[in-house]
Amino acid sequence: MKARINWIDTALVLFAALLAVFWEAAFGGVRHVLGAQVDLLPALMVYASLSAGFGTVSLLAILGGLWFDSLSANPLGVSILPLFVIGFAIYANRELILQDQTFAQLVLGFGASLAAPVMTLLVLLTTAHEPLFGWGTLWQLLVMSLGGAMATPVLFALFGLFNRALGHRHIAESSFRPDREIRRGKS
Amino acid sequence: MLKRPHYIALGLVVVLTLTILNLPSQLTARMKMAVGSLFLPLFGLASYGEQLAGQASDALVPRRELAKQNDELRRANEELRLQAIKSKEIENENARLRELLHWQQQQPWKFKLAKVVLREPANWWRTLQIDLGSRDGARVNMPVLSGEGYLVGRISLVTLARSQVVLLGDPNCKVAARVENENHDTGVVGAAGPLDSEFVEMSYLSRNAILKPGQNVRTWGEGGIFPAQILIGRVVDSRPVEYGLSTVARVKLAANLNALEEVWVKFQ
Numbered sequence: 001m002k003a004r005i006n007w008i009d010t011a012l013v014l015f016a017a018l019l020a021v022f023w024e025a026a027f028g029g030v031r032h033v034l035g036a037q038v039d040l041l042p043a044l045m046v047y048a049s050l051s052a053g054f055g056t057v058s059l060l061a062i063l064g065g066l067w068f069d070s071l072s073a074n075p076l077g078v079s080i081l082p083l084f085v086i087g088f089a090i091y092a093n094r095e096l097i098l099q100d101q102t103f104a105q106l107v108l109g110f111g112a113s114l115a116a117p118v119m120t121l122l123v124l125l126t127t128a129h130e131p132l133f134g135w136g137t138l139w140q141l142l143v144m145s146l147g148g149a150m151a152t153p154v155l156f157a158l159f160g161l162f163n164r165a166l167g168h169r170h171i172a173e174s175s176f177r178p179d180r181e182i183r184r185g186k187s
Numbered sequence: 188m189l190k191r192p193h194y195i196a197l198g199l200v201v202v203l204t205l206t207i208l209n210l211p212s213q214l215t216a217r218m219k220m221a222v223g224s225l226f227l228p229l230f231g232l233a234s235y236g237e238q239l240a241g242q243a244s245d246a247l248v249p250r251r252e253l254a255k256q257n258d259e260l261r262r263a264n265e266e267l268r269l270q271a272i273k274s275k276e277i278e279n280e281n282a283r284l285r286e287l288l289h290w291q292q293q294q295p296w297k298f299k300l301a302k303v304v305l306r307e308p309a310n311w312w313r314t315l316q317i318d319l320g321s322r323d324g325a326r327v328n329m330p331v332l333s334g335e336g337y338l339v340g341r342i343s344l345v346t347l348a349r350s351q352v353v354l355l356g357d358p359n360c361k362v363a364a365r366v367e368n369e370n371h372d373t374g375v376v377g378a379a380g381p382l383d384s385e386f387v388e389m390s391y392l393s394r395n396a397i398l399k400p401g402q403n404v405r406t407w408g409e410g411g412i413f414p415a416q417i418l419i420g421r422v423v424d425s426r427p428v429e430y431g432l433s434t435v436a437r438v439k440l441a442a443n444l445n446a447l448e449e450v451w452v453k454f455q
Contacts, residue, residue: 022229024308025316032445035382036310058196062203070222071305073312073343073351073359076215077207084200092189121311127208130358131311136382140310 010056012162013048016155017041017064025071030147036140038147040155041068042112045083047155049090050099050108057087074120075129082119086112105153113148114141220346230304296414297455298332299323303447304349310381313357313444314340319452320348328412332451333442338362338406338417339450350452354444355419356387363410364389364419366436367403372396376404376419376438384444386423392434398425404438414453 020040031037041064048060065080090097090108098104118141124131207215301317319325329342331352340360344351353360356379366372366389374392389404402422408415418441425436 018225018229021308022226025305026229026233028306028445031306031310037308039308054193054196058200061200066222067225068308070219071226071316072307072309073314073353073357074309075208076210076219076222077204080200080207081204084197088193088197091193117310120309124311130378132313132356132358132378132381133311134380136380137311140381144310 006053006056008166009052009163010059012159012166013044013052013056013060014063016159017044017060018067020044021064021067021071024068030143034143035136036143038151039068039113039116039144040148040151041065041079041083042086042116043109043148043151043155045087045116046090046105046108046112046152047159049087050094050097051156051159054091057091058084061087074124075127078123078127079116079120081123082116085119086115099156102153105156106149109152110145110149112152114145117141117144216344219344223346223349295455296453298451298453299325301331301350301450301452303450313354313360313384314343315352315354315447316349317352317450317452318348319350321345322347324454325350325452330413330417330453332417332453333447334449334451335442336418336451337441338413338419339442339444339447341412342452352450355440355442356384356444362413362419363407364404365407365415366392366396366398366422367405368397368399370395370397372398373407373409374434374436385440387420387438387440389422389436389438390428390433392425392436394427394431394433396425396434396436398422398434398436400424404436 024037024039028037041060044064045057045060049057061084062080065077065083068074068079069076090112097108121131121133121137125133207218210218299319301319303315304318305316307314317331325342325345327342327345331339331341333339338355340352340354340357342350343353343359355362355376358378360377362376364374364376366374370393372392374389374396376387376389379387392398400422404419404422406413406415406417406419420438420440420442423437423439425434427433428435
């Protein structure tokens with residue numbers, strides 16, 4: 001049963017990644033207003049690496065990266081490694097992270113959303129590609145980081161909602177047991 | 188706590204990434220097409236949603252308003268028909284004069300209208316995707332123009348049903364251009380800053396170039412991709428570079444690249 005629940009969780013994360021990539025390519029409202037598009041994949045990776053298994057983290061990095069690059073002018077595969085490195089680093093320390101705390105989610109979302117584009121740009125620049133790069137990139141990185149930071153707690157809340165709707169409900173066990181009740185009084 | 192399988196997975200992902208990055212470009216283009224086809228149902232859903240929204244707004248428009256719009260369109264249609272007749276006469280006259288002077292006859296341009304379906308999700312490229320693909324006759328390097336006829340970019344990748352257009356200002360879209368001034372100064376329109384979607388830089392201009400704000404910049408026609416005389420934009424300012432050996436001009440694009448909904452693809 002646990003394997004089935006994990007499978008549903010993985011499928012949900014991957015479906016969310018597909019929708020996130022499509023949203024980024026189909027709706028440019030944020031870019032028109034702020035001059036940069038927010039990337040939701042690092043925020044999703046934060047959720048996956050804190051809540052799901054290592055298989056989900058790996059699949060999200062590979063499929064999410066490929067989906068993103070397929071709709072972008074990026075060379076295919078360039079987004080895989082940055083996403084995986086972020087997921088790997090968080091997964092390795094997840095026992096030390098207070099994942100239910102909104103502040104922790106915000107900080108991790110900010111860091112992941114900053115690290116992913118920086119690493120992607122580094123890979124692009126070291127593989128002889130010529131991306132648009134300048135002082136304006138700093139503003140774009142700030143927008144991406146803040147957007148990712150704000151999206152992370154929202155994703156945690158959404159997935160929490162889905163998991164409560166689709167998963168098994170925890171039955172709270174009371175310490176009171178009627179069969180062990182000590183009856184007092186005169187018989 | 189990480190175990191050995193986790194490090195093996197890390198190694199495998201690194202190898203996979205390096206392998207994909209080093210594949211031949213034709214193969215990666217096909218792979219992009221295959222992976223991108225996964226989004227087709229979402230395209231369908233999005234266009235269905237747009238249709239529904241359109242139908243809803245149609246139902247809300249009053250009949251009187253529709254009749255008024257219809258009247259205005261009919262009048263505009265009559266005016267355009269008159270202009271078309273005049274243009275045809277000028278075209279015939281032009282052809283006769285060309286024949287008299289033994290000049291080569293100009294081929295009329297053929298265009299196809301395409302809808303912009305997706306925009307670049309990454310912030311370091313300037314591309315968009317249109318709904319014309321190889322099945323519609325689209326080919327790599329076909330020029331793309333805005334609805335008003337201003338240069339927008341060129342097709343850089345073609346799949347069966349969609350094409351990727353690399354826009355002006357992207358480092359991969361360079362255009363040989365000419366300034367409309369006394370010297371007919373020429374240069375190359377290339378990349379701009381990451382945030383300046385309205386401006387591009389025209390470089391390799393002569394150090395003696397006479398540039399004034401407001402001068403039109405049009406395609407030069409050299410290079411074999413873009414035909415001559417398509418308006419790119421207008422000169423905003425210029426500055427000497429490379430110790431005064433050449434000049435770079437900032438050009439404000441005539442087309443609003445952020446507001447493109449439909450574009451023309453030049454087929455001939």
